Amino acid sequence: MKTRKQWIAAAMLCVCTGMSCVPAEAQEYAVATKTLKNGMKVLVQSDRSIPNVALYIFYRIGSRNEHPGTTGLSHFFEHMMFKGAKKYGPDELDKIFEANGGSTNAYTTQNVTVYQDWFPRAALPLTFDIEADRIQYLSFDPERIKSEREVVASERRLSVDNENIGALDEQLWATAFIAHPYQWPVVGWMSDIEHWTMEDLKHHFEMGYSPGNATMVVVGDVSADEVFQLCEKMIEPIPSHAPPPPVVTVEPEQMGERRLVLHKAAQLPLLMIGYHVPQSNNPDYYALNILRTVLFQGESSRMYQRLVDKDQIALGVNSSQQPAFDPTIAIVIAQVKQGADPGACEKAIYEELEKAKSAPISDKELEKAKNIRLVEFYKQMQTINGRANTIGTYEVFFGDYRKLFEAAKNYAAVTKEDVQRVARQYFGANNRTVATLVPDADEKGKP
Amino acid sequence: MMRMRTARLGLLLFVLPSFAAQAARAQSIHLPPHEKVVLKNGLTVLLLEKHGVPIISFYGILKAGAAADPEGQEGLAAITAGLLRKGTESRTTQQFSADLDFIGGSFAADATADFTAISAECLSKDVAKGLDLFADALLHPTFPKDEVDKLLAQTLDAVKGAKDDPQQVLAPYYYAYLYSGRGYGRSEDGDEISLPKIQRAAVSRFYANYYAPGNMILAVAGDFQPADMKKRLADVFGGWLGKLTPALKIAATAPVKGKRLLLVDKPDATQTYFAFGNIGISVEDPDRVAIRVVNTVFGERFTSMLNEALRIESGLTYGAQAGFDARKLPGPFVIESFTKNETTTQAIDLALQVLAKLRKDGITAAQLASAKNYIKGQFPPEIETSGALARRIASDEFYGLDDSEVNQLEARVDAVTLETARQVIQKHYPSENLVFMLIGNASAIGPAVRKYAEKQDARKITEPGFWPAGK
Numbered sequence: 018m019k020t021r022k023q024w025i026a027a028a029m030l031c032v033c034t035g036m037s038c039v040p041a042e043a044q045e046y047a048v049a050t051k052t053l054k055n056g057m058k059v060l061v062q063s064d065r066s067i068p069n070v071a072l073y074i075f076y077r078i079g080s081r082n083e084h085p086g087t088t089g090l091s092h093f094f095e096h097m098m099f100k101g102a103k104k105y106g107p108d109e110l111d112k113i114f115e116a117n118g119g120s121t122n123a124y125t126t127q128n129v130t131v132y133q134d135w136f137p138r139a140a141l142p143l144t145f146d147i148e149a150d151r152i153q154y155l156s157f158d159p160e161r162i163k164s165e166r167e168v169v170a171s172e173r174r175l176s177v178d179n180e181n182i183g184a185l186d187e188q189l190w191a192t193a194f195i196a197h198p199y200q201w202p203v204v205g206w207m208s209d210i211e212h213w214t215m216e217d218l219k220h221h222f223e224m225g226y227s228p229g230n231a232t233m234v235v236v237g238d239v240s241a242d243e244v245f246q247l248c249e250k251m252i253e254p255i256p257s258h259a260p261p262p263p264v265v266t267v268e269p270e271q272m273g274e275r276r277l278v279l280h281k282a283a284q285l286p287l288l289m290i291g292y293h294v295p296q297s298n299n300p301d302y303y304a305l306n307i308l309r310t311v312l313f314q315g316e317s318s319r320m321y322q323r324l325v326d327k328d329q330i331a332l333g334v335n336s337s338q339q340p341a342f343d344p345t346i347a348i349v350i351a352q353v354k355q356g357a358d359p360g361a362c363e364k365a366i367y368e369e370l371e372k373a374k375s376a377p378i379s380d381k382e383l384e385k386a387k388n389i390r391l392v393e394f395y396k397q398m399q400t401i402n403g404r405a406n407t408i409g410t411y412e413v414f415f416g417d418y419r420k421l422f423e424a425a426k427n428y429a430a431v432t433k434e435d436v437q438r439v440a441r442q443y444f445g446a447n448n449r450t451v452a453t454l455v456p457d458a459d460e461k462g463k464p
Numbered sequence: 465m466m467r468m469r470t471a472r473l474g475l476l477l478f479v480l481p482s483f484a485a486q487a488a489r490a491q492s493i494h495l496p497p498h499e500k501v502v503l504k505n506g507l508t509v510l511l512l513e514k515h516g517v518p519i520i521s522f523y524g525i526l527k528a529g530a531a532a533d534p535e536g537q538e539g540l541a542a543i544t545a546g547l548l549r550k551g552t553e554s555r556t557t558q559q560f561s562a563d564l565d566f567i568g569g570s571f572a573a574d575a576t577a578d579f580t581a582i583s584a585e586c587l588s589k590d591v592a593k594g595l596d597l598f599a600d601a602l603l604h605p606t607f608p609k610d611e612v613d614k615l616l617a618q619t620l621d622a623v624k625g626a627k628d629d630p631q632q633v634l635a636p637y638y639y640a641y642l643y644s645g646r647g648y649g650r651s652e653d654g655d656e657i658s659l660p661k662i663q664r665a666a667v668s669r670f671y672a673n674y675y676a677p678g679n680m681i682l683a684v685a686g687d688f689q690p691a692d693m694k695k696r697l698a699d700v701f702g703g704w705l706g707k708l709t710p711a712l713k714i715a716a717t718a719p720v721k722g723k724r725l726l727l728v729d730k731p732d733a734t735q736t737y738f739a740f741g742n743i744g745i746s747v748e749d750p751d752r753v754a755i756r757v758v759n760t761v762f763g764e765r766f767t768s769m770l771n772e773a774l775r776i777e778s779g780l781t782y783g784a785q786a787g788f789d790a791r792k793l794p795g796p797f798v799i800e801s802f803t804k805n806e807t808t809t810q811a812i813d814l815a816l817q818v819l820a821k822l823r824k825d826g827i828t829a830a831q832l833a834s835a836k837n838y839i840k841g842q843f844p845p846e847i848e849t850s851g852a853l854a855r856r857i858a859s860d861e862f863y864g865l866d867d868s869e870v871n872q873l874e875a876r877v878d879a880v881t882l883e884t885a886r887q888v889i890q891k892h893y894p895s896e897n898l899v900f901m902l903i904g905n906a907s908a909i910g911p912a913v914r915k916y917a918e919k920q921d922a923r924k925i926t927e928p929g930f931w932p933a934g935k
């Protein structure tokens with residue numbers, strides 16, 4: 018729920034890494050695993066503290082598996098997965114699930130499409146019945162496709178056209194990547210949303226929705242045995258087929274700064290800077306997170322202290338880096354204060370980055386960053402939902418859920434010198450794309 | 465970038481300080497045992513032990529919120545709360561942040577209309593430092609002049625920036641129009657007119673008037689031993705001097721008669737954001753459980769009548785919903801959605817038809833049974849964390865509700881019949897008396913939306929404030 022109280026927070030993207038990270042003392046949670054004969058891996062963490070269950074299915078298909086002309090198809094497909102299959106007909110899925118006390122949602126990223134079921138434990142067999150039905154027998158009704166196309170267009174107007182951060186973010190990715198599919202938006206370009214064909218949809222389903230291309234995570238009031246039995250009965254018989262073809266395009270090294278300006282009706286300017294960084298399973302992941310924590314997280318962070326507190330040129334400054342299979346970008350975002358120059362924010366950010374390159378962070382900063390990571394880990398572990406998402410994210414992006422619990426020692430191993438090295442390696446001028454949103458009425462930021 | 469399938473709209477959405485129990489199991493959901501202690505200085509302390517994750521959550525409710533803002537100084541309670549950590553007798557704001565971040569702790573303070581909430585979280589191993597910081601902000605703020613100015617300027621910019629995203633300002637515009645700029649219609653965060661009028665002296669006065677132990681409920685939940693926590697709290701808060709605080713005079717607002725419509729012009733908008741409804745219910749309304757059941761069917765969940773009509777069947781929008789924001793006094797009831805400019809009246813007409821259908825036909829036995837299961841099945845995660853539990857027991861205490869709100873929820877939900885549903889629909893869902901608020905491109909949609917109300921008001925989104933409605 019987004020309330021008006023979140024104005025300031027909503028004006029920036031979260032610092033989050035999209036997953037939680039753990040230092041030294043983190044406790045471990047027992048996870049049982051099983052790989053079905055059709056290739057789907059299932060992870061179960063039993064926790065009976067509330068009589069509920071969170072079930073996540075991660076399909077390894079996202080907008081990186083699309084092409085010009087069909088951008089946004091993965092996300093559209095996420096919507097279609099709720100529009101009916103064989104046993105559970107058009108629009109029945111949610112009705113039946115809610116009548117049994119459950120609720121559903123899903124999200125699509127550049128890399129994965131994730132389906133989420135939250136339900137009281139009695140609805141466990143029903144959940145499997147629904148998931149088995151739609152992975153095998155999804156229906157492709159032209160009327161429902163037509164109306165859902167409109168829903169997605171509305172979603173695009175909501176999150177991009179009428180939302181300045183969304184609009185600038187889209188332009189940033191489109192400029193930072195010239196070859197790799199991360200260049201187009203997850204929601205898709207509007208003209209593509211309007212023009213997908215039935216064949217495109219069917220092809221996408223066949224490509225992405227194979228059991229072998231999916232990982233299931235179940236956390237809550239269940240036993241591993243009962244989950245595995247349901248899997249053997251209902252999921253294992255579903256045959257697998259070939260996974261999506263590998264994404265072979267490698268983004269060429271960026272050889273110089275790129276800049277873009279977006280003119281838009283707005284009260285305040287926005288600044289976003291993207292730096293190319295490696296994919297999630299690269300060993301530098303941990304040092305990069307420590308660096309971003311020191312620079313951006315909390316009011317004691319270097320960037321907050323500089324831009325918000327001391328210079329008072331930004332309302333907020335933050336950083337985000339989403340889990341990714343391929344080399345991606347770490348994004349810095351500053352909500353520029355009214356009357357302040359986006360260029361001044363840019364300069365201050367570069368100066369702080371230079372400091373992180375020219376001298377190691379302090380021991381205290383390093384310890385602080387590790388403590389912050391520990392608390393974030395426990396906050397994720399507080400709920401069955403947080404655990405299902407985090408365990409699945411580590412399994413899918415790092416290749417093994419145990420990396421979640423090993424992150425402790427991986428963070429502990431990060432030194433001040435590592436942090437300085439990644440600052441130098443990734444946060445250079447030639448490696449950055451600078452996006453500025455200039456309010457229509459205010460041309461000051463125009464280069 | 466994440467793309468959620470269900471929209472989270474700008475307004476409310478919790479129906480009441482929620483209630484429910486669990487579905488499909490013999491034993492029902494209960495609040496974990498907790499204990500209430502009133503210190504000699506009048507501070508009400510609630511303690512709830514919860515182990516498993518080594519986190520401790522503090523949630524304090526100060527019984528003075530935005531409703532206590534002086535006329536013309538809307539936002540004062542929120543600014544005062546925001547300044548608590550911005551300099552204390554022993555710490556500068558920088559030192560406070562450094563100490564807090566070092567333990568990975570969190571601290572938040574903000575005002576709602578009814579109260580100010582001050583909360584903190586830390587690992588149990590850091591409880592001494594976490595409690596020290598929480599108490600330092602609460603008991604010893606100094607409101608340095610430069611920090612007051614800084615926060616006021618940031619808040620003012622945030623209000624302006626929010627107007628770039630219609631979803632963020634749907635609530636303040638709708639509330640202001642619904643309550644005619646009084647009571648719950650006054651901006652909780654302040655606006656471009658009120659914020660510049662707030663001075664440091666007013667902040668100090670607000671603090672001196674209202675921040676007192678007898679005016680506060682402090683809930684602590686999480687990984688601690690009660691005896692140890694009691695001793696710590698007595699050490700930290702025992703010396704806080706009690707005093708009398710001014711009584712808050714706020715009167716309930718009667719529902720609006722007739723129809724009226726405000727169109728906020730945002731010329732670049734490619735879709736229209738709309739909200740309509742009337743004044744709804746208070747937290748203590750005896751119909752609250754039945755309303756929760758009915759509204760689950762009507763406008764709360766993904767397959768609600770509203771979302772089914774406007775999204776699932778017609779594709780007019782990404783999401784449509786309805787909710788009662790129950791407060792100390794009757795709070796707003798709203799139906800809200802958004803749609804592209806060309807389908808503005810089609811979507812509003814459809815929403816009105818769904819409302820009319822609810823009033824005419826009521827809900828079915830199947831819908832009733834489904835809603836009961838849904839509420840019971842979805843409730844347990846609402847009180848899963850120590851933070852949620854601390855907030856829950858503190859707000860129940862504030863609103864004068866007891867544990868039966870949770871412990872009896874299952875029974876109360878099950879007791880709702882089709883007849884009670886019919887009665888609450890007739891009583892609480894408006895039909896002829898409706899207040900409409902739209903944010904959109906006035907030149908594109910203005911003429912078409914005139915049909916909804918004889919009384920029409922207009923503003924531009926660039927005009928400061930959220931009220932008055934028209935010139």
